[in-house]
Amino acid sequence: KQEVTQIPAALSVPEGENLVLNCSFTDSAIYNLQWFRQDPGKGLTSLLLIQSSQREQTSGRLNASLDKSSGRSTLYIAASQPGDSATYLCAVEYNNRKLIWGLGTSLAVNP
Amino acid sequence: DVKVTQSSRYLVKRTGEKVFLECVQDMDHENMFWYRQDPGLGLRLIYFSYDVKMKEKGDIPEGYSVSREKKERFSLILESASTNQTSMYLCASSLWGLAVRETQYFGPGTRLLVL
Numbered sequence: 001k002q003e004v005t006q007i008p009a010a011l012s013v014p015e016g017e018n019l020v021l022n023c024s025f026t027d028s029a030i031y032n033l034q035w036f037r038q039d040p041g042k043g044l045t046s047l048l049l050i051q052s053s054q055r056e057q058t059s060g061r062l063n064a065s066l067d068k069s070s071g072r073s074t075l076y077i078a079a080s081q082p083g084d085s086a087t088y089l090c091a092v093e094y095n096n097r098k099l100i101w102g103l104g105t106s107l108a109v110n111p
Numbered sequence: 112d113v114k115v116t117q118s119s120r121y122l123v124k125r126t127g128e129k130v131f132l133e134c135v136q137d138m139d140h141e142n143m144f145w146y147r148q149d150p151g152l153g154l155r156l157i158y159f160s161y162d163v164k165m166k167e168k169g170d171i172p173e174g175y176s177v178s179r180e181k182k183e184r185f186s187l188i189l190e191s192a193s194t195n196q197t198s199m200y201l202c203a204s205s206l207w208g209l210a211v212r213e214t215q216y217f218g219p220g221t222r223l224l225v226l
Contacts, residue, residue, distance in 0.1 A: 010169065034214060034215075036217075041220070041222070042219055042220060043201055043217035043218050043219045043220050044201070044203075044215075044217040045217070046214040046215065049214045068140075089153075089154070091154075094171070099156070101153045101154040102153065103151070103152075103153045104153070
């Protein structure tokens, strides 16, 4: 069964800390992996998309890595800010065109 | 910037009513999607469409139907609303190709309460 798991479910850190969010998937036959951000009561915003042939993608203070062999992706946020507070979702598209979503990590960055 | 808009942010309906949720995107995207999002269950795909008048069932299509008469507009219809359809409904679009393959752009969501 194709599953996506995000750990931890919730995280609270002080401002300025570097942090890592984890996403694991059960089937290595993936096409791509995406990280999204969702603010409370709102839609999702795409942050980074990593194709299966890539190892990482960077955008500003965000860096996402992909290790297909171990079934893991990490989202690294450098120098966290209160504005980074949101829920971060991982979505894996498999080669069979199924898109499987994780439940997300709720991040609170405290001033 | 891609813009995906949904007709309502909040909606309250009664059991048995027919409910229409509208979604419009302004970037000429081929694919459009309807999801529902529930605590502990995450996002679940209801239906998607990869072209005008084309539709495909997602993971939980029961109790829903869709309509795509124009490329920019994708409607979700609850034929007879039930309390278990109380949820956050999210519309998304993506550029081209079958199913996903490209990043999706999401609307702000419609929070539906069925009494």
